Amino acid sequence: MKEKISAVVCILNEEKRLEDCLLLLLKNKPDEIIVVDGGSSDKSVEIAKKYTNNIIESKNSNLTRDRQKGINAAKNQYIAMIDADHRLEKNTLESLLNELNKYSFDIGQSQLKSYENLSWLNRAEEEQWNLTHNISETRKMIGVAPAIYKKSIFDKVKFDDYITKTIDDTDFSYRLSLHPEFKYGILDTKVSQLHDPSLKSYMKKFKWYGIGDGEFCIKNPRRMFSMIFHLAIRYPVVYSVKSAIKFKFLTIPFFILQGNVRLYFALSTIIKNYMQILFKK
Numbered sequence: 001m002k003e004k005i006s007a008v009v010c011i012l013n014e015e016k017r018l019e020d021c022l023l024l025l026l027k028n029k030p031d032e033i034i035v036v037d038g039g040s041s042d043k044s045v046e047i048a049k050k051y052t053n054n055i056i057e058s059k060n061s062n063l064t065r066d067r068q069k070g071i072n073a074a075k076n077q078y079i080a081m082i083d084a085d086h087r088l089e090k091n092t093l094e095s096l097l098n099e100l101n102k103y104s105f106d107i108g109q110s111q112l113k114s115y116e117n118l119s120w121l122n123r124a125e126e127e128q129w130n131l132t133h134n135i136s137e138t139r140k141m142i143g144v145a146p147a148i149y150k151k152s153i154f155d156k157v158k159f160d161d162y163i164t165k166t167i168d169d170t171d172f173s174y175r176l177s178l179h180p181e182f183k184y185g186i187l188d189t190k191v192s193q194l195h196d197p198s199l200k201s202y203m204k205k206f207k208w209y210g211i212g213d214g215e216f217c218i219k220n221p222r223r224m225f226s227m228i229f230h231l232a233i234r235y236p237v238v239y240s241v242k243s244a245i246k247f248k249f250l251t252i253p254f255f256i257l258q259g260n261v262r263l264y265f266a267l268s269t270i271i272k273n274y275m276q277i278l279f280k281k
Helices: 018-027 044-048 063-073 092-102 120-132 151-155 169-177 199-219 221-245 251-280
Strands: 005-011 032-037 055-057 078-083 107-114 147-150 184-193
Touching: 005 018, 005 044, 005 063, 005 092, 018 032, 018 044, 018 078, 032 044, 032 063, 044 055, 055 063, 063 078, 063 151, 078 092, 092 107, 092 147, 092 184, 107 120, 120 199, 120 221, 120 251, 147 151, 169 199, 199 221, 199 251, 221 251
Parallel strands: 005 032, 005 078, 032 055, 107 184
Antiparallel strands: 078 147, 107 147
């Protein structure tokens, strides 16, 4: 690769998934690997030290803040944001960079696929990505990892953990959309994600998403109706109908489960916040 790439990996207690992630990332030959640890109590930092000397230990932190810490430390004009559950194939970074230039994007998120389909939840999640995500196009909302960025965009838009500490994607994309000079979307290359196949793991993840959705609504109250519609209607109804039309029936319970769990925890987070404000008064 002619252009230099900094790879940023944010972690918290990822000893089970981190080593394979960093090993495959190293084979892609980034010019530097920056690991930001949010206060792991396991062997994550010890594992990370085998692959890079550039480790930022961010105690009592959160994912949103740690994303920006990694970006601030990056020396190169392109940044690849990779998480511990991502499994890169050979030349993935090069492909992402080429496609970023091909589409004239400032940010490009990869398409997604399941690394191992060990349960119906893994298979349903992969079908979900094929239905709603894996289309190369310009988007208003994208996920922030796995993705490649031009570092120059962070002169105007940064990851901001004021209120939105749990989930970084939605708030960052929303604030990015207020800058029409930036172009971003989904690229062609697929990156594998290794997700625990258990229902307990997915419920925990949907709860985490829902809390993040609620934080976004608190921070951006004008977007609250849109978010509630997304969770209450688009997920369980619109996406389920789309799944049926495409004969992807496995995805229907996945959409319904995710939408309802996220909606419950989003509303719970919003109500809790306003109750705290009310009683303080």
